[in-house]
Structures are given as structure tokens and as C-alpha cells.
Amino acid sequence: MSTPTAARTPADAAARPNAAPRRRAARSGRPTRVGWVLFFLLPSAVPLLAFSIGPMVGAAWISLHEWNLLSPMRWVGLDNFADLLADPATRNAFGNTVAYIVGYLPLVYVGGLALALALNARLRGRSLLRGIYFLPVVTSWIVVALVWRWLLNPSVGVVNWALGLVGIDGPGWWTDPAWAMPSIVLASAWKDLGFVMVILLAGLQAIPTELIEAARVDGAGWWRRLWSIVLPLLSPSTFFVVVISLINGFQVFDQVYAMTSGGPDNATETVVLRVHALAFRYGEAGNAAALSWLLFAVILAVTVIQVRGQRRWVTYA
Amino acid sequence: MRERSLTARSVVLHVVVILGALVMLFPFVWAVVTSISPGSGLSATPRLVPADPSLAAYAQLFGELPFARVVLNSLGLAVASTLAQVVTSAMAAYAFSRLPFRGSGVVFALYLVTMMIPFQVLIVPLFVEMKWLGLIDTYWGALLPSLASGFGVFLLRQAVNQVPRELDEAATIDGAGHLRIFARIVVPNIRPALATLTVFGFMASWNAFLWPLIILRSPELQTLPVALQTLQGQYTTQWDVVMAGSVISILPMLALYIVAQKYVVQGVASSGLK
Numbered sequence: 001m002s003t004p005t006a007a008r009t010p011a012d013a014a015a016r017p018n019a020a021p022r023r024r025a026a027r028s029g030r031p032t033r034v035g036w037v038l039f040f041l042l043p044s045a046v047p048l049l050a051f052s053i054g055p056m057v058g059a060a061w062i063s064l065h066e067w068n069l070l071s072p073m074r075w076v077g078l079d080n081f082a083d084l085l086a087d088p089a090t091r092n093a094f095g096n097t098v099a100y101i102v103g104y105l106p107l108v109y110v111g112g113l114a115l116a117l118a119l120n121a122r123l124r125g126r127s128l129l130r131g132i133y134f135l136p137v138v139t140s141w142i143v144v145a146l147v148w149r150w151l152l153n154p155s156v157g158v159v160n161w162a163l164g165l166v167g168i169d170g171p172g173w174w175t176d177p178a179w180a181m182p183s184i185v186l187a188s189a190w191k192d193l194g195f196v197m198v199i200l201l202a203g204l205q206a207i208p209t210e211l212i213e214a215a216r217v218d219g220a221g222w223w224r225r226l227w228s229i230v231l232p233l234l235s236p237s238t239f240f241v242v243v244i245s246l247i248n249g250f251q252v253f254d255q256v257y258a259m260t261s262g263g264p265d266n267a268t269e270t271v272v273l274r275v276h277a278l279a280f281r282y283g284e285a286g287n288a289a290a291l292s293w294l295l296f297a298v299i300l301a302v303t304v305i306q307v308r309g310q311r312r313w314v315t316y317a
Numbered sequence: 318m319r320e321r322s323l324t325a326r327s328v329v330l331h332v333v334v335i336l337g338a339l340v341m342l343f344p345f346v347w348a349v350v351t352s353i354s355p356g357s358g359l360s361a362t363p364r365l366v367p368a369d370p371s372l373a374a375y376a377q378l379f380g381e382l383p384f385a386r387v388v389l390n391s392l393g394l395a396v397a398s399t400l401a402q403v404v405t406s407a408m409a410a411y412a413f414s415r416l417p418f419r420g421s422g423v424v425f426a427l428y429l430v431t432m433m434i435p436f437q438v439l440i441v442p443l444f445v446e447m448k449w450l451g452l453i454d455t456y457w458g459a460l461l462p463s464l465a466s467g468f469g470v471f472l473l474r475q476a477v478n479q480v481p482r483e484l485d486e487a488a489t490i491d492g493a494g495h496l497r498i499f500a501r502i503v504v505p506n507i508r509p510a511l512a513t514l515t516v517f518g519f520m521a522s523w524n525a526f527l528w529p530l531i532i533l534r535s536p537e538l539q540t541l542p543v544a545l546q547t548l549q550g551q552y553t554t555q556w557d558v559v560m561a562g563s564v565i566s567i568l569p570m571l572a573l574y575i576v577a578q579k580y581v582v583q584g585v586a587s588s589g590l591k
Contacts (some may be wrong), residue, residue, distance in 0.1 A: 033416065036495050040412035041424070044405035044465035048345065051443060051462040058442030069445065085588040118334050122327075131578060132338045135345070135583055138570045140524035142542035143563045146549055147344045150351065150556050158347060161362040198586050246380040251435050254526045258546050272527075274439045279441050281333070299435060 063290035068283040080290035092266055093274040101249040103185035112196025120204045134194035141254035148187035149259050177267035181262050188255055196241050203237030235314045243306055250299045271295045350559040374557035383537050391541040397516035403511060407470030414477040431467035446532055454534040454557040476510035477503055516577055517584030521589050536555050541566045
């Protein structure tokens with residue numbers, strides 16, 4: 001079997017005998033194969049090594065030290081992790097992050113699904129409508145946060161003005177510890193609805209229409225078709241949305257920083273906000289690095305659990 | 318009767334979807350309205366149709382603040398990082414697809430790992446690294462971490478793999494080397510993927526917040542998102558100015574979206590990053 005394979009193309013046949021002459025070619029100044037690999041790979045490999053993989057390892061090293069970014073580092077082993085686990089602020093940060101995800105995920109998923117179903121139907125101006133729903137996705141989180149901070153302004157915001165028209169005394173939104181996280185969730189869901197819609201639309205379009213037609217002929221109503229055919233066949237897209245939303249949700253930062261900076265009363269301080277504050281406000285680089293690794297471990301565990309668990313509910317047609 | 322009920326249903330669907338689109342658009346409209354209503358946020362809710370529209374907020378933005386400089390900072394960093402990412406990713410994609418070497422699988426896996434590293438894990442060591450290099454509060458400090466992209470390499474490798482190898486072989490017979498095959502055959506054949514990466518890279522840089530917030534300290538070096546956040550702190554009650562800044566920050570993305578909607582949607586959908 002090896003003989004015909006080896007001689008299949010002239011290039012392959014020449015590959016081995018060529019090794020010696022190529023080395024000679026290198027001496028004469030022409031690049032070798034290794035030279036070419038390095039030429040094409042180094043421009044990306046060097047920055048990724050220096051500014052991604054290297055710092056990742058660096059963070060692990062820093063997490064084992066007490067360090068204020070100025071004086072010499074002091075080895076403390078796993079003390080930072082022990083301190084973090086005992087610190088109520090850590091629990092508060094994880095609690096707020098989970099609260100964000102619990103509010104955000106059902107909202108964008110149900111909203112995105114409804115939109116995808118509606119915009120998959122035959123509609124006039126369908127692509128324009130899809131374009132409008134997707135527009136917030138390309139807007140930066142900071143702008144989204146600022147615009148919503150203004151919409152939800154407790155005294156002169158347009159939302160409370162509209163609520164006032166129907167006789168409702170609107171809440172203090174981002175100034176009220178009980179309403180601050182819901183405000184952030186609302187703004188985030190508005191921004192990401194179009195993203196979920198696009199992913200689910202792609203999934204819907206992959207479902208063979210004959211299956212749905214067959215069910216219709218058999219007398220299955222709209223809800224029945226949705227529940228028994230569309231949702232199971234959409235499960236790979238749903239899986240993607242859930243995995244990505246959880247990964248992004250645990251890392252929530254920009255919109256929270258711009259809307260509430262973690263306040264009022266730390267009611268919206270999420271894990272990444274806490275990492276940022278530890279490093280750059282309190283000068284506790286060791287604790288900040290340890291907390292960021294802790295968060296990474298949580299994200300990794302949650303993702304692995306989902307990938308393992310997908311067999312139970314994700315149907316690949 | 319079936320016809321009529323279908324039509325009625327279709328009308329309801331149209332109405333609901335269009336109303337929903339108006340709700341989605343409203344925050345943008347409101348930002349524009351606020352930006353041309355002088356004195357917004359001091360006492361009363363602005364009107365949808367301003368009684369006395371004015372561009373004073375925009376004048377204030379560019380007159381009193383180094384806002385033009387901020388826009389240029391964002392633009393320069395976005396163009397530079399996008400260009401770098403497209404070039405470095407296309408080159409790496411060529412190596413992984415056309416120059417298989419021993420251990421290339423492991424190296425490619427490492428590229429994929431960089432896609433999964435959450436950025437917040439990197440902020441402390443990156444800050445320290447930039448301090449060593451003396452690059453705190455410089456454009457280089459802001460730019461260096463985004464010269465290459467694991468996602469970009471992944472996306473383009475898929476595209477290069479789909480370019481028929483017969484084309485390379487024909488060119489080799491004609492005496493072309495790797496450089497010419499890369500530039501003349503591979504690059505022209507992966508244009509859609511390059512467009513997707515360009516849009517994605519530009520958007521990621523234009524909207525980036527956490528790293529510029531940490532690395533750029535001087536007001537004249539700041540990028541748009543960071544400057545907007547600062548603006549909010551300074552002009553707490555001048556919502557017309559804050560909204561004017563927001564409108565300016567949205568415009569380039571809006572233009573890009575209108576021109577290259579297909580690639581924008583692909584870029585966002587294929588990466589899952591926003």
C-alpha cells in the first residue's frame with residue numbers, strides 16, 4: 001500500500017530524495033521548508049505567545065503571590081485562593097454574575113426564538129426588519145449602556161415618563177439596588193436579541209420543510225409542530241446560543257461598568273468588575289489574578305458540563 | 318375561509334413584527350433626538366420632535382474636548398489592528414493548510430486555545446508586561462495585544478483548505494514559489510472570508526473597552542468608548558452632549574453595517590463574540 005501512495009504525485013515522490021539538496025539550497029541562500037513555515041507562522045505566533053499564552057501563564061504565577069504591582073512579589077502559595085473563597089465580596093460578585101445570567105438568558109432566548117420564527121415566515125420587508133433587529137448587535141456596549149442609562153433615568157428618563165402617562169410611578173432603575181441588575185439585563189437583552197435571532201434563523205432554515213408539512217398533514221397544530229419537531233431539530237442552535245451566552249455572561253463587564261460601576265451598594269458588582277477593582281483600585285494584583293483564574297475555571301467547568309450533557313437533549317439530524 | 322384566516326394571521330404578524338422593530342429602533346432615535354435638544358436632562362424629558370433643535374451639543378463636543386482626536390485614535394487603532402490581523406492570519410492559515418510540518422496539529426491547537434482564554438485573565442499580567450516594555454499610555458500598548466487573532470487563523474484556515482490544491486500545483490509547475498502562490502492564488506480565492514475577518518476585526522477594535530480603559534490614561538490618547546464613559550462622568554446632567562458622543566460613535570459601525578451587512582452578520586455569528 002505504501003508504494004503506490006508514495007509515488008502518487010511527482011512532488012511526493014521527490015520529497016525524500018530532495019532532503020539533501022534542499023539543505024544545500026539553504027546554504028546557498030534560498031529558504032528551506034522550515035524557513036517558509038517560520039516565515040508564514042511567526043507574524044501571528046509571536047504576538048499570540050507574547051500577549052496571550054505568556055500572560056495566561058503569568059497570571060497563574062502572579063496568583064500565587066502577594067503583590068501590589070510595585071514592591072517585590074511575595075510567595076504566598078494558595079493563600080490568595082483561600083482568602084477569596086472566604087471573602088463575602090467574592091460570593092457577592094459570583095451571585096450578581098449568576099443573577100445577570102439567570103435574568104438575561106431566558107429573555108434573549110425566548111425573544112430571539114419568537115423573532116426567528118416570525119421572521120422566517122413570509123413577510124413583506126423581511127430583510128429590512130431583520131436588519132433593524134440586528135442593529136444593536138453592532139453597537140458598542142458602552143453606547144448601549146449610556147443610551148439605556150438615559151432612557152431609564154429615574155427623574156427625566158422617557159421610560160418613567162411613559163409609565164407616568166398610564167399612572168405608574170416608575171422605579172429608580174439603576175439608582176435602586178433592587179432594580180439596578182434588571183436595568184442591566186434589559187439593556188443587554190435589547191442588544192443581543194438580534195444575535196440570538198440570527199443563530200436560530202440559520203438553524204430554522206436547515207430544517208427540511210417536508211418534515212413540517214408531513215406533521216401538518218397528520219393534523220399537528222402549530223404548538224405541537226413547534227414542540228415536537230421544530231424545537232428538537234433546533235437544539236444544536238439552541239446549544240450554541242446557551243454555551244456562548246454562558247461564556248459571555250460570566251465575563252460581563254462593559255455595560256455594567258458604564259451603567260452602574262458595580263453600584264448601588266455593590267448590588268451589581270460582577271466578577272470581572274471585582275477583578276478590575278482588586279487590580280487597579282486596591283492594588284491587589286495577586287488576588288485579582290487568582291480571582292480571574294477562578295472565574296476561568298468556573299467557565300471551563302460549566303462549558304464542559306454542557307458539552308457532556310448535550311447527548312441528553314441535543315439532536316443532530 | 319382558510320384563506321381569510323391566513324390573511325388575518327399574516328396581518329397580525331406584520332403588525333407585531335413592525336411594532337417590535339420600532340421598539341428596537343426607539344433607543345437610537347431617542348439618542349439622536351436628545352443630542353439635538355439643548356439642555357436635555359436638566360429638568361424635563363425631551364420631546365420627540367424638539368421645539369428648538371440645535372447642534373450645540375456637537376459643537377461643544379468638538380470645541381471644548383479633544384473629541385476629534387479621540388475619533389481619530391479609535392479609527393487609527395481599528396484600521397491598524399484589522400490590517401495586522403488580516404495579514405498575520407492569512408499567512409498562518411497558509412502555513413497550516415499548505416505547509417504541514419511535524420507538530421503542526423499541536424501548534425494549531427495552541428492557536429485555538431488563545432481563542433478560549435478569557436481576556437480578564439490577561440489584564441493583570443499584560444499590564445505588567447506593558448509596564449516592563451514602557452508602553453503604558455501609548456498607542457503601541459493598546460495595539461500590540463490585537464496584532465494577531467486565533468479566531469482569524471481558524472476562520473481563514475477553513476477558507477484556504479477549500480481552495481483547490483490543483484491550482485497550487487499548476488502554479489508550481491509554472492515555477493511559482495510559496496510567496497507567489499500565497500499572493501496570487503490563495504488570497505484572491507478567500508476574499509469572502511477576508512471580508513468577514515476585516516469587519517469582525519474592525520468592530521472588535523472600535524467597540525473595545527476594557528483594555529483601552531486600562532492602558533490609555535491621557536485624555537488625548539483615549540478611544541471612543543473610554544472617552545464616552547469619561548464624558549458621562551464629567552457631564553452627568555448634560556445628556557445632549559453624552560448622546561451626541563454616542564451618535565458619533567455609532568455612525569461608522571452603521572455605515573459599515575449598511576455596506577457589508579452580510580459579512581457583519583457572518584462575522585458575529587461565526588465567532589459568537591460581540
